[in-house]
Amino acid sequence: MSILSLKNVTKNFGGLTAVNNVSFDVEEGEILGLIGPNGSGKTTIFNLINHFFPVSSGDIIFKGNNITHKKTHEIAMLGIGRTFQVVKPLKRLSVADNIMAAAFSRESTFEGAKRVTREVLEFTHLDHVAHQKAGGLPIAGRKRLEIAKALATRPTLLLLDETAAGLNPAELDEAIDIIRAIRSDLGITIIIVEHIMKVIMNISDRIHAIAYGTTITEGSPAEVAANPTVIEAYLGSDYH
Amino acid sequence: MHNDKFISKSEIGIFIFALVLPFIFDFSPYIQGLLIFVMLWVVLGTSWNLLAGYTGQVSFGHAAFFGIGAYAAGVPFFLFKVSPWWGLLFGGITAVILGYLLGIVVFRLRGPYFALGTLAAAEILRIAFGQEEWLTNGHNGILYITTWVSKYPYYFIILAIAAGTILTVKVVMRRREGYYFLSIREDEDAASAIGINASKYKNISMGLSSFWAGMAGAFYFIYMGFIDPETVFALHNISIISILVGIIGGVGTIWGPAIGAIIMVLLQETFRSAFFGFAPQWVSGMHAFVFGLLVIFVILYLPGGVVGDWDLIKKKLHLKRKSEMKK
Numbered sequence A: 001m002s003i004l005s006l007k008n009v010t011k012n013f014g015g016l017t018a019v020n021n022v023s024f025d026v027e028e029g030e031i032l033g034l035i036g037p038n039g040s041g042k043t044t045i046f047n048l049i050n051h052f053f054p055v056s057s058g059d060i061i062f063k064g065n066n067i068t069h070k071k072t073h074e075i076a077m078l079g080i081g082r083t084f085q086v087v088k089p090l091k092r093l094s095v096a097d098n099i100m101a102a103a104f105s106r107e108s109t110f111e112g113a114k115r116v117t118r119e120v121l122e123f124t125h126l127d128h129v130a131h132q133k134a135g136g137l138p139i140a141g142r143k144r145l146e147i148a149k150a151l152a153t154r155p156t157l158l159l160l161d162e163t164a165a166g167l168n169p170a171e172l173d174e175a176i177d178i179i180r181a182i183r184s185d186l187g188i189t190i191i192i193v194e195h196i197m198k199v200i201m202n203i204s205d206r207i208h209a210i211a212y213g214t215t216i217t218e219g220s221p222a223e224v225a226a227n228p229t230v231i232e233a234y235l236g237s238d239y240h
Numbered sequence B: 001m002h003n004d005k006f007i008s009k010s011e012i013g014i015f016i017f018a019l020v021l022p023f024i025f026d027f028s029p030y031i032q033g034l035l036i037f038v039m040l041w042v043v044l045g046t047s048w049n050l051l052a053g054y055t056g057q058v059s060f061g062h063a064a065f066f067g068i069g070a071y072a073a074g075v076p077f078f079l080f081k082v083s084p085w086w087g088l089l090f091g092g093i094t095a096v097i098l099g100y101l102l103g104i105v106v107f108r109l110r111g112p113y114f115a116l117g118t119l120a121a122a123e124i125l126r127i128a129f130g131q132e133e134w135l136t137n138g139h140n141g142i143l144y145i146t147t148w149v150s151k152y153p154y155y156f157i158i159l160a161i162a163a164g165t166i167l168t169v170k171v172v173m174r175r176r177e178g179y180y181f182l183s184i185r186e187d188e189d190a191a192s193a194i195g196i197n198a199s200k201y202k203n204i205s206m207g208l209s210s211f212w213a214g215m216a217g218a219f220y221f222i223y224m225g226f227i228d229p230e231t232v233f234a235l236h237n238i239s240i241i242s243i244l245v246g247i248i249g250g251v252g253t254i255w256g257p258a259i260g261a262i263i264m265v266l267l268q269e270t271f272r273s274a275f276f277g278f279a280p281q282w283v284s285g286m287h288a289f290v291f292g293l294l295v296i297f298v299i300l301y302l303p304g305g306v307v308g309d310w311d312l313i314k315k316k317l318h319l320k321r322k323s324e325m326k327k
């Protein structure tokens, strides 16, 4: 059964159609890659799913419920977690307190939230920086904190927006391991946006490709990589 | 933050000290009055700090809550001769209701617009309470013969209110509410993405903050025996003082506003009395000017306030002492 369905979703910003009649399903337990050149509308799709912006038209169905008009915090409570491409750490709070704040979404007691925080810190390998201020973390740490905050809300679906961008090779491998473990150990379904082809091709079960806000193809990583339209869309741009 | 013991020994020590203070020294009524004002400003500063310092909603209109609390004690007395002491029950609640209604409007605004919205609300109340003479006796104010001549009982009452305010902040900041306040302050969008209903928790913060400001207002009427709109809804003497106490002591720290209140009252009195009569009389008009300078200094050099930047201050003083020793 699909856990999330986008049905003919369109988003206009004034005269610009950032997302144009996009439809796709995400199956429970899978990792769906969402790819497309810069400005093709990937982040906007995430912003529509968690209702940072209202859709211009179309519907978003999560676990059988129409969530198109739900508020951002309600969608988080229904079980959709997300990371931000432009990271949003709670800067003046420690890493642990960032996660505590998220953990309180499911835990009403201080002790409960603290237990979840400890688990998440360990899972995301952030325990050694737990007491640093989030604003002072290097980029790899901040990207990981995005994942940690989202995990602390105990999501069933996780939207990862370029959490591997700007990492060095060692950090990249660590990030890939963590993302894999999110699915295998925690059983969380994932939609992942990533420009780094090594990551997206390795990690995704299926890939949905867009350009100029419009779907160009969907299929297995091998199928999508061989698709002429995809190759054309990426040609001449600065991809890895 | 969450590893500290909930109430430390030194905090208990401070409270006991404040409690026995009037028994140790034989203060003149003038000093007793100053102590009461310190406590009053502790309440205002701490209340402001909860909303502005911890939740990031910088109010420029805390006089609205203070004033409405004062009139919650004053109006029933003026109209029906109901004892103003009931104000200690109704003052806080009335302010919470005002805060909720105000929140519907001002929480649609962010940053400077929120500040202006709250400022406007207090100003509107000041003007309205001056106009509606049937209800408030207008600019003539409401007069009441205070219960006691001695100031000591009032000191203990305002001390209890101050302790209640600080305790509220301490309790809240260890709970879900506190973490949500901080998240909203840091980044409202990030907060909503982790499931935080920002408008609900802003309302809760406003409710707690306005409650204690309203209690301070009710106390003010009981203690002073006189209120008028110009005094209790004053922009400079209430709204701005709440902000200054918070900023100078340390925004987003538990004890900042308490320290800020002591510094501010001392400074204000030193100038108002023209250095206790040692300086020429014109100095007494300078306290607002000095507050302004102090705020500029604190924002530039101690953005965390005296409490928030205490380590920095200690280091500076320490370095100075060392370099003096070398000489």
Ligand SMILES: Nc1ncnc2c1ncn2[C@@H]1O[C@H](COP(=O)(O)OP(=O)(O)OP(=O)(O)O)[C@@H](O)[C@H]1O
Binding pocket: A013, A016, A018, A036, A037, A038, A039, A040, A041, A042, A043, A044, A045, A085
């Ligand atoms: N809030 C907004 N207001 C106006 N236009 C926007 C807004 N957000 C995005 N856009 C526009 O929508 C288009 C899609 O942007 P989006 O950020 O979704 O692309 P993306 O695929 O995530 O790109 P990238 O790979 O660079 O992250 C762009 O043309 C962008 O300028």
Ligand SMILES: [Mg+2]
Binding pocket: A042, A043, A044, A085, A161
């Ligand atoms: Mg993007």
